[in-house]
Amino acid sequence: MNEFDALGSRKAKSDVLAQVLLAQANDPELNAIVKKAASELGAPMALVTLVLEQVQLFQAHFGLPRELAAARATERNVSFCQFVVRDGEPFEVTDASADDRIPQALVERYGIQAYLGIPLYVQNVVVGSLCVLDTKARGFDDEQRANLLDLAQIVAARLESLAEQRRNTSRSLSRRALVPGLAELASSIDGNRSSCSEAQIAVATVESCLRLLAYSQAGGRAAPGAVEGSLRGAIESIDHLKDSLMEIECNNQDATDCVVAIETLVSVKGRARLSDVLRSAQDLSRGPCRAVGNAPMPDLVNDPVLATAGAQSVSVLASGLIYLAERMAEMELFDGLCISVEEVDAAVIISVSAAKLGIKEYEGAMQALGEQLDPALSAGATAAGLSISLATLHATAE
Numbered sequence: 001m002n003e004f005d006a007l008g009s010r011k012a013k014s015d016v017l018a019q020v021l022l023a024q025a026n027d028p029e030l031n032a033i034v035k036k037a038a039s040e041l042g043a044p045m046a047l048v049t050l051v052l053e054q055v056q057l058f059q060a061h062f063g064l065p066r067e068l069a070a071a072r073a074t075e076r077n078v079s080f081c082q083f084v085v086r087d088g089e090p091f092e093v094t095d096a097s098a099d100d101r102i103p104q105a106l107v108e109r110y111g112i113q114a115y116l117g118i119p120l121y122v123q124n125v126v127v128g129s130l131c132v133l134d135t136k137a138r139g140f141d142d143e144q145r146a147n148l149l150d151l152a153q154i155v156a157a158r159l160e161s162l163a164e165q166r167r168n169t170s171r172s173l174s175r176r177a178l179v180p181g182l183a184e185l186a187s188s189i190d191g192n193r194s195s196c197s198e199a200q201i202a203v204a205t206v207e208s209c210l211r212l213l214a215y216s217q218a219g220g221r222a223a224p225g226a227v228e229g230s231l232r233g234a235i236e237s238i239d240h241l242k243d244s245l246m247e248i249e250c251n252n253q254d255a256t257d258c259v260v261a262i263e264t265l266v267s268v269k270g271r272a273r274l275s276d277v278l279r280s281a282q283d284l285s286r287g288p289c290r291a292v293g294n295a296p297m298p299d300l301v302n303d304p305v306l307a308t309a310g311a312q313s314v315s316v317l318a319s320g321l322i323y324l325a326e327r328m329a330e331m332e333l334f335d336g337l338c339i340s341v342e343e344v345d346a347a348v349i350i351s352v353s354a355a356k357l358g359i360k361e362y363e364g365a366m367q368a369l370g371e372q373l374d375p376a377l378s379a380g381a382t383a384a385g386l387s388i389s390l391a392t393l394h395a396t397a398e
Contacts, residue, residue, distance in 0.1 A: 029158050030060035034130070037151050038062050041116070041144045043132035048120070048155055050128040051076060051085045059128070059159075065110055078105035081129040084117040088126050090145065091117045095137040111135045116145065118152035122159050130155045188255040195244040195251070202241035209234035272310030274348055275303045277390070278339070280310075281317035288325035293336030295321055295352075300341060304348060307391040316369055316377060320352055320386055323365040328354055338385075346392055353385030362386045 030048050038046035045063040049056045056079045058064070058072045068074065076082055080102055084091045093099050093115040096107045106112045117131035130152040140148075209230040216222050272280075282289075282297055289295040306313050324337060335355045342349045353362075362381035369379050369388075380387045 027060065027158065027162065030155060031062070033151055033155055033158075034060045034062040037130060037132055037148060040147045040151075041132045041140065043114075043134045045133040047081075047131050047133070048128065048159075049079070049081045049117075049131065051079065051081055056081050056128065068110070074106070078103045080106070080112075080115045080133075081117050081131060084119050084129040084131070085126045088119050088121075090119070090149070091115070091129075092140060092145075094139045097137075113137045114139075116140045116148060118148050120152060120156045120159060122156060122163060127159070185255050188251040191251040192248050192255075195247040199241050199244040199248075202237040202244065205237035206234045206241070272313065273303050273305055274341070274390070274392075275300055277306060277310065277313045277317060278341075278350070280314045281321060282339075284314065284318035285321035285325065288322045288329070289337060292325050292328040292354075293334045295325070295337035295339055298339050298341050302343060304343070304392040306348075307393055313377065313390055316379070317350060317352075317388055320365050320369055320379070320388060323368050324352060324354060324357065324361060324386065327361045327364070328357065331356070333357070343392075344389075347389050348392055350388045350390065351385045352388070357385075359383045 034046040034048055038044065043063075046061070047058050047064075048060040050059050054076055055073045056076050058068070061069060061072070080091065080093060083102070093102060093113075096102060096104070096113045096115065112133050113136055114134040115131060117129035119126045120128050120130060130148065132148065212222060212227060212230045216227055278297060278300075282295060285295065321337060321339075328334070328337070333354065333356050337352055337354045340351045340353075342351070352365075359381060362383075362385055365386045366379045366381045377391070378389045380389075
């Protein structure tokens, strides 16, 4: 048995795998861990693997044959790690040539005789394995198993951290106001259309190369240099494909942000801290504010809880920022908006201003906000700027 598929389709787990896959490759921490694993277990090779639909990728590796180190992958159906993922348990092989549980392709190709793999969990999903391999038949003692288990927990935590950097989903409130959010959503969809077209072109180029290679392997005669040229084109196309997939992933994240923003804007009823309101309003108004020079977050001495519902506070402040940014764009002013905060008795006063804006623009913003105000929230306008007052609860209240 040279090949064996122990897993079948894993499409339900593809989102988690993609998050880890898109995390940093050749991570120094993971590379240091696999080197340590090989040393502590006295094995010539060690890997962090991600087991995907067709292949297992090496997210970190040590001591591999040159061919495997260059490819950073093998077919999934010849791997030992597929059994770790299937069972969610450590998997050990002491004499691969005599073990009928496993495919023999790696034994025949690279002389692998011993293996110990520990499952790696990310978001409660087994994504792969931390494993050591040896070219001689051997066993592993309890201390070595425990050492590898400890290292696997460190690897899993590192993969989780890298994946979290990709997800970037920790938000207290929505990231976009309704209208700018819809514009961002449309832009993300358009970007994905373009990236999908580029990816299809890249796939077609790679397919052409594979057909030529298959023809040559079957005994066909290709023109001098044709195979080499086709391979160069395929390698370049794979780079383009990876770029397109990365762009699609980023666009999908932006589109998700837009949907979350719209849902949050109309549904969040709970109270929020001042910092949450400021940060969310800044995010929601990012598009219009960015076009006129941005609206930097002010420094806060205290962070009180607001008496107004969080969604309403965010909506009012974001609406004020958007209104003023749009007026600045019409007037071709690009020096940015200034946000400042002052605490007065049981309230915080948030002031928004910009050079060369006048009382007319601030009064217009106040009028636009008027229908949204409740007793815990008020707005006013002077020549110095738009002033939004938010009533507060005790600064340490939850």
